[in-house]
Amino acid sequence: MSSAEVNCGRDSALCCRRQEPPESEMNLVGGHNANNSDDEDDIPRKDYESLDYDSCDSHIFRQLIEKEESWSAKNLEFIRWVVTFLIGILTALVAVGIDLIVSLLNNWKFATVDQSIVKCSKDGCLVVSLLLLLLFNASFTLIAASLVALEPIAAGSGIPEIKCYLNGVKIPRVVRLKTLVCKAVGVLFSVAGGLFVGKEGPMIHSGAIIGAGVPQFQSITFKKFKFDFPYFRTDRDKRDFVSGGAAAGVAAAFGAPIGGVLFSLEEGSSFWNQSLTWRTFFCAMSATFTLNFILSGVRLNNWGGVNQPGLINFGIFECGTGKCNLWTAGDLLIFIAMGFVGGLLGALFNSLNKTLTRYRLRHVSSKKIYVRIMEAVLIAMITTFVAFLASVTLGQCKQIPTNTPDNDASKEAFNSTRNYFCQEGYYNDMATLFFNSQEVAIKQLFHQEGAFSLSSLGIFFMLFFFLACWTYGAMVPSGLFVPCLLCGAAYGRFVGNVLNVYVGYKNIYTGTFALMGSAAFLGGVVRMTISLTVILIESTNEISYGLPIMVVLMVAKWSGDLFNHGLYDIHVDVKGVPLLEWDAPRKAERLHAHEIMDTDLCYIYPHTRVRSIVNMLRTTAHHAFPVITEREEILMERGSVLAQNNILYKKERTLTRAAEQRHRTLSVNDGIYGSYMERRDHRMRDVDQPTEDGEQPSDNSLANSQENSMEDSLLINTAIEEKYRPLTFHGLVLRSHLVVLLEKNVYYPENLTRTSQPDIDYETLTESYPRYPDIHSLYNLQRISKKMIMDVEQYMTSCPYTILPETPVTKVFQLFRTMGLRHLPVVNSNGEILGMITRHNLTEEFLEKKLHQHQHCD
Numbered sequence: 001m002s003s004a005e006v007n008c009g010r011d012s013a014l015c016c017r018r019q020e021p022p023e024s025e026m027n028l029v030g031g032h033n034a035n036n037s038d039d040e041d042d043i044p045r046k047d048y049e050s051l052d053y054d055s056c057d058s059h060i061f062r063q064l065i066e067k068e069e070s071w072s073a074k075n076l077e078f079i080r081w082v083v084t085f086l087i088g089i090l091t092a093l094v095a096v097g098i099d100l101i102v103s104l105l106n107n108w109k110f111a112t113v114d115q116s117i118v119k120c121s122k123d124g125c126l127v128v129s130l131l132l133l134l135l136f137n138a139s140f141t142l143i144a145a146s147l148v149a150l151e152p153i154a155a156g157s158g159i160p161e162i163k164c165y166l167n168g169v170k171i172p173r174v175v176r177l178k179t180l181v182c183k184a185v186g187v188l189f190s191v192a193g194g195l196f197v198g199k200e201g202p203m204i205h206s207g208a209i210i211g212a213g214v215p216q217f218q219s220i221t222f223k224k225f226k227f228d229f230p231y232f233r234t235d236r237d238k239r240d241f242v243s244g245g246a247a248a249g250v251a252a253a254f255g256a257p258i259g260g261v262l263f264s265l266e267e268g269s270s271f272w273n274q275s276l277t278w279r280t281f282f283c284a285m286s287a288t289f290t291l292n293f294i295l296s297g298v299r300l301n302n303w304g305g306v307n308q309p310g311l312i313n314f315g316i317f318e319c320g321t322g323k324c325n326l327w328t329a330g331d332l333l334i335f336i337a338m339g340f341v342g343g344l345l346g347a348l349f350n351s352l353n354k355t356l357t358r359y360r361l362r363h364v365s366s367k368k369i370y371v372r373i374m375e376a377v378l379i380a381m382i383t384t385f386v387a388f389l390a391s392v393t394l395g396q397c398k399q400i401p402t403n404t405p406d407n408d409a410s411k412e413a414f415n416s417t418r419n420y421f422c423q424e425g426y427y428n429d430m431a432t433l434f435f436n437s438q439e440v441a442i443k444q445l446f447h448q449e450g451a452f453s454l455s456s457l458g459i460f461f462m463l464f465f466f467l468a469c470w471t472y473g474a475m476v477p478s479g480l481f482v483p484c485l486l487c488g489a490a491y492g493r494f495v496g497n498v499l500n501v502y503v504g505y506k507n508i509y510t511g512t513f514a515l516m517g518s519a520a521f522l523g524g525v526v527r528m529t530i531s532l533t534v535i536l537i538e539s540t541n542e543i544s545y546g547l548p549i550m551v552v553l554m555v556a557k558w559s560g561d562l563f564n565h566g567l568y569d570i571h572v573d574v575k576g577v578p579l580l581e582w583d584a585p586r587k588a589e590r591l592h593a594h595e596i597m598d599t600d601l602c603y604i605y606p607h608t609r610v611r612s613i614v615n616m617l618r619t620t621a622h623h624a625f626p627v628i629t630e631r632e633e634i635l636m637e638r639g640s641v642l643a644q645n646n647i648l649y650k651k652e653r654t655l656t657r658a659a660e661q662r663h664r665t666l667s668v669n670d671g672i673y674g675s676y677m678e679r680r681d682h683r684m685r686d687v688d689q690p691t692e693d694g695e696q697p698s699d700n701s702l703a704n705s706q707e708n709s710m711e712d713s714l715l716i717n718t719a720i721e722e723k724y725r726p727l728t729f730h731g732l733v734l735r736s737h738l739v740v741l742l743e744k745n746v747y748y749p750e751n752l753t754r755t756s757q758p759d760i761d762y763e764t765l766t767e768s769y770p771r772y773p774d775i776h777s778l779y780n781l782q783r784i785s786k787k788m789i790m791d792v793e794q795y796m797t798s799c800p801y802t803i804l805p806e807t808p809v810t811k812v813f814q815l816f817r818t819m820g821l822r823h824l825p826v827v828n829s830n831g832e833i834l835g836m837i838t839r840h841n842l843t844e845e846f847l848e849k850k851l852h853q854h855q856h857c858d
Helices: 059-072 076-123 126-150 159-167 177-192 200-216 235-254 257-268 274-300 331-364 369-393 408-415 429-434 438-447 454-471 481-503 510-526 530-540 543-561 567-574 586-590 610-619 641-653 657-670 676-687 699-723 735-743 809-819 844-857
Strands: 397-399 426-428 607-609 624-630 727-734 788-791 824-827 833-837
Touching: 076 126, 076 177, 076 200, 076 235, 076 274, 126 177, 126 369, 159 200, 159 235, 159 257, 159 567, 177 200, 200 235, 200 481, 235 257, 235 274, 235 530, 257 274, 257 530, 331 369, 331 454, 331 481, 331 510, 331 543, 331 567, 369 429, 369 454, 426 429, 429 438, 429 454, 438 481, 438 510, 454 481, 481 510, 510 530, 510 543, 510 567, 530 543, 586 809, 586 844, 607 610, 610 735, 610 788, 624 735, 624 833, 727 735, 727 824, 727 833, 735 788, 809 824
Parallel strands: none
Antiparallel strands: 397 426, 607 788, 624 727, 824 833
């Protein structure tokens, strides 16, 4: 036994390989340890922990359930619904604040710049106008980047991080109050700073943070805000409320409560149930109604009205007079072609952004924080300069029509035109797109007939495409939905104008092509189908668009998937987060549980010396420990032939820790991989194999070979049998609970019975959730007597999910992912634990490594 392996005795813990802990769920480097390519080796990786969505079914937890049952019949379910309603209201209030402040900042900026451009167009001092605009945008972006510097997790849209959180990965600081403040305030200035980002994506993250924080009825930041309410302080309950908060964010952003529920189901949550669907929908409806009510009063002075369903409103799609249709059945072929091209454009966008993100992780993220801040400011300045220069040199002056359409969307679009660098009565089509908010620009492309030239649309699309690609991933809060919608709308409007001018397609509303272009490009980037279809239908208030939008999104997804994944999945993969997909890899059915499990266990006994527990916690990074007892070897007694055969069958078919480790050791030398039975049968066949000259081996040669083989492996087998002796499994105890028990002095002297040990209830055990104390922060441990013993029977999970060693990996994967597990013990038919499966053992890279071993030996 090496110095790194410590046997602490029969009444203490066995900690295997303390100096080099085995690959466990704490040491998850995104599962990229197996097959990293050379261009990813120098990308900084983080270690991620798992969340535990399975309930801790301990003795004290069952006591809480009994207490809950007697109390919840009257109040608990009501409080759950009240909390859900409150999450929706608070999410809507955050959305209202963001929208109103962004409008005020944009109005201030453009009013100042408009006056300067009008004056300088006559006096020839446009450089001053450009410098003024650069000053505004650079200052706003500097504020946004500085806020992200205070809380780096606030960068980006937050959707990949929330998706990982709902998948069961603990992303550090993703649902903190500080993150919410930096995200919500930062997105104000990143949008007002002229960056090609949206505020809708960060709204989803903000709603998720609110969903995680409100049900806790306490604040770690504001310590005086604390209520004695322990019922929702588990990962499972927090996950459900986070799902509702994310749906509320979508509902507030787009006025799409049904789309919000579907988004949370399709793109976010990995675990779902019927009751969660109804609560999530209620939360989304609460957010939609609250935002609608407030914005209708503030913007339209119509308190009590419901005329502003979301932060973005696409307006009403309707044709003018004459023979005009929104779309016809024959247009589906054109929409399919647009979807295919949109998927290709989305794949190109994702590929470029992936390359840029890798470059940032290698060369920018590792530098001083001011370098990342200056990168964001540089992007804002270049974006401003390109937009200004394109408007001056490439924009076309078009006459403002005297007769505007009757619908409100078209009137708003024409009233938002920019006459920069044009004479009175004319507007600059390029400046109209660049120097309006993205929401207004989308409305213009949807409803402003004949307002944009083909050259302006093509140039705008290309410039916006590359600048938006560069911006996403910078050190600012940045949404992706609205920029993709605007970029796609320009692409769709370009197609519509080409068909109108050169093909004579006169009877179709050109805004329909802009809408299909938006759906195609956004679908090609994020690869969403069901939820995005419903979001766009709810945003347009036009159910007749359901079929073409669905077709376009499906085609865009199919064509984009030929080249890469959606952008959110790409960012998850590049950052090395161990996300579990919906299904295991197809070839994983060739593997079994005992082939992928970790066999080096750190375990404790029901009664363990406190000194050993402290040493184990300080020298390992595991977050759960099997509770075991050791058993004497069962001797096969003399009996009938039938009894002996049955006992022999059980012995041969029952895999033990020592047998599995011995097979693993021999497999390295022999190149024999596979299930336990396959490897045993392979070696049995080797005995009967003929020699090289074709003759059967003689009895003497077989005896000599077997004797030499037994002598060679005698020492190895003895060491393996000692180290991997049978362990009877009784349950799991969490690391966080052990630390709390030590902090609360829950142990008893060796010379007394277990009844002398103090007891604590489940509320006390979890009062520090989610930030449990660290073992290194406890200073009273040195004063604990060496003869103190801890009894963990009441605090361990006595009936966790377990699997047999021959279980196919596909079933293991489904059980682990569906039930939201953090640890999955592998137990044989004798109740002996053989190993542990965690998230790391089920990542695609790890499974591919195991499959590669099979293929190499085959």
